[in-house]
Amino acid sequence: MKLFPVFHTLFSSAVFGSIAAAQYASGQWSLVQEGHSGVSALELAVVSETTAMILDKVEHNPLQTEGHIAWAAELNLVTRTVRPLNPTSNTWCGTGSFLSNGTMVSSGGHRVVITGNAEVICRNGLAAIRLFTPCEDGDCDIFENDDVRRMGGLRWYPSSVRLDDGSAMIWGIIDMPNITDPTFEFYPPKNIHGQNGTPVFSQFLNDSLNANHFPILTLLPDGNLFVAANTMAMIFDWKTNQEIMRLPDIPNGVHISSPLSAGATLLPLTPENNYTPEIMICGGSTYSDDLANWVIGVPSSQQPTSDQCIRMVLNEEGIANGWEVEHMPEPRIMPELILLPDGRVTIVNGAKTGIAGYGVAGDEIGESDCDNPALTPVLYNPHAPAGERFTQDGLPTSEIPRMYHSTATLTPNASILLAGSNPNTDVETRRYHTEYRLEWLSPPYMEHTRPTYTGLPVTFDYNSTVTLDVDIDRDAQNVSVVIMDFGFATHGVHMDQRSVELVSELSNDGTQLTVTGPPSPTIYPPGPTYVFVLVDGVPSFGHKILIGTGAQPPLDEGALNK
Numbered sequence: 001m002k003l004f005p006v007f008h009t010l011f012s013s014a015v016f017g018s019i020a021a022a023q024y025a026s027g028q029w030s031l032v033q034e035g036h037s038g039v040s041a042l043e044l045a046v047v048s049e050t051t052a053m054i055l056d057k058v059e060h061n062p063l064q065t066e067g068h069i070a071w072a073a074e075l076n077l078v079t080r081t082v083r084p085l086n087p088t089s090n091t092w093c094g095t096g097s098f099l100s101n102g103t104m105v106s107s108g109g110h111r112v113v114i115t116g117n118a119e120v121i122c123r124n125g126l127a128a129i130r131l132f133t134p135c136e137d138g139d140c141d142i143f144e145n146d147d148v149r150r151m152g153g154l155r156w157y158p159s160s161v162r163l164d165d166g167s168a169m170i171w172g173i174i175d176m177p178n179i180t181d182p183t184f185e186f187y188p189p190k191n192i193h194g195q196n197g198t199p200v201f202s203q204f205l206n207d208s209l210n211a212n213h214f215p216i217l218t219l220l221p222d223g224n225l226f227v228a229a230n231t232m233a234m235i236f237d238w239k240t241n242q243e244i245m246r247l248p249d250i251p252n253g254v255h256i257s258s259p260l261s262a263g264a265t266l267l268p269l270t271p272e273n274n275y276t277p278e279i280m281i282c283g284g285s286t287y288s289d290d291l292a293n294w295v296i297g298v299p300s301s302q303q304p305t306s307d308q309c310i311r312m313v314l315n316e317e318g319i320a321n322g323w324e325v326e327h328m329p330e331p332r333i334m335p336e337l338i339l340l341p342d343g344r345v346t347i348v349n350g351a352k353t354g355i356a357g358y359g360v361a362g363d364e365i366g367e368s369d370c371d372n373p374a375l376t377p378v379l380y381n382p383h384a385p386a387g388e389r390f391t392q393d394g395l396p397t398s399e400i401p402r403m404y405h406s407t408a409t410l411t412p413n414a415s416i417l418l419a420g421s422n423p424n425t426d427v428e429t430r431r432y433h434t435e436y437r438l439e440w441l442s443p444p445y446m447e448h449t450r451p452t453y454t455g456l457p458v459t460f461d462y463n464s465t466v467t468l469d470v471d472i473d474r475d476a477q478n479v480s481v482v483i484m485d486f487g488f489a490t491h492g493v494h495m496d497q498r499s500v501e502l503v504s505e506l507s508n509d510g511t512q513l514t515v516t517g518p519p520s521p522t523i524y525p526p527g528p529t530y531v532f533v534l535v536d537g538v539p540s541f542g543h544k545i546l547i548g549t550g551a552q553p554p555l556d557e558g559a560l561n562k
């Protein structure tokens with residue numbers, strides 16, 4: 001911690017760079033329903049300061065494009081209106097990560113299963129690579145050309161993670177009768193591990209079958225990956241293809257990946273905690289993943305889910321200490337864990353009973369395999385004493401179930417967007433129907449006068465400094481700068497969500513804030529970020545920049561052309 005220089009004698013004890021000690025903004029939470037997504041928000045990612053991308057599966061959505069139904073849209077976060085986007089393959093249950101140059105790579109999907117006019121123009125998305133370079137002028141669209149860009153593997157329910165070299169690594173997993181493909185690959189492709197641009201077998205994915213869809217992936221500050229799926233977790237060195245360590249299993253037999261989905265996030269990395277990673281995973285289910293339990297008609301939408309939240313500090317001492325087990329106020333499957341700029345975690349969406357999916361439960365509701373939607377968010381304060389970290393006090397209850405195929409994300413103005421839900425094959429009007437209504441969940445800090453700043457460059461390189469002109473309350477006690485990756489949300493999994501506090505120092509007159517870029521690409525991988533200046537728990541608007549130089553990730557032409 002650095003003490004505030006002489007700014008005002010009364011406030012000379014103001015503290016910088018200290019989320020841990022921050023006072024959280026007081027006031028009321030609010031929940032507003034406004035806008036429609038046009039397509040159901042199965043996948044969701046903020047792509048610019050004013051826009052988000054929404055990907056659905058091909059179904060009979062109200063939004064139309066070029067004479068057929070749309071299954072992708074760009075949402076304007078300000079006007080809360082949508083325009084259609086035009087992928088050419090089915091985005092049904094794929095993943096997405098941004099690259100170092102700011103381009104998003106969406107990967108995986110499946111064939112079209114509905115009947116109707118979409119079929120003739122939509123390809124199977126199992127090997128799809130879709131590239132999207134965000135814009136704010138309504139003029140960008142998804143680039144997709146199967147002839148020049150496609151994956152080496154077939155991937156349905158994959159996850160992805162942006163690496164410290166600015167490329168994306170895509171893990172898993174098609175899991176259909178007689179086909180499993182427990183592999184990973186890279187985009188752009190690499191000539192690595194004896195595989196020139198083609199998939200690399202993963203022993204971990206093989207070991208963690210069956211319920212290992214959408215594995216949890218996190219880049220750690222030492223450059224390794226944390227990987228968790230089903231009841232297992234490991235530390236993995238992607239550069240050498242070595243499993244560094246198999247971590248203790250998820251406690252108490254809880255499965256944590258789809259279709260027994262938990263939510264997960266890396267807790268904020270800060271100078272105070274020396275950028276020590278700590279992972280948190282909440283919810284899931286103890287329902288057995290034995291294949292006999294997944295026969296149509298066998299599972300129940302009333303199957304209990306888990307209220308377990310677990311944390312582990314991912315260093316030698318933390319791993320030796322094992323998982324810290326806590327309990328949410330309610331059990332949940334498919335929760336979304338959304339990091340707030342103030343370092344707390346908001347747990348939203350999901351269901352209290354059942355499993356993720358549709359069309360399998362013997363007592364399905366409509367087609368939903370889950371029931372009892374979790375309608376009230378939970379706020380988690382990782383810095384509070386054990387036993388006092390969860391609260392639902394003052395958090396607004398929604399009337400909209402957000403269960404299978406729902407999503408949520410933080411937005412640049414620091415509110416949370418809740419979207420989607422459709423546990424059905426096609427657009428459905430019965431309970432639980434296809435959901436297009438959007439909700440905006442605002443933490444109490446949204447009520448306060450927000451700090452503002454100017455002077456952000458387009459790119460911000462490691463260990464470089466920028467000086468921002470800031471307009472903050474002269475009574476400020478606590479000023480810090482946080483960069484956030486809002487990630488890519490689908491199925492309760494949040495690819496690449498990350499919060500890193502930067503070292504910063506306020507000028508004596510309180511008008512300029514000198515900020516030092518992140519220490520290394522393993523602490524924040526090169527690529528898009530949103531920069532928040534926090535003053536006494538109240539964040540500014542998060543302006544978007546690229547961390548690093550904005551260069552594209554390494555390109556191996558040989559691997560690319562395989």
Ligand SMILES: [Cu+2]
Nearest residue numbers: 092093405491
């Ligand atoms: Cu899905």
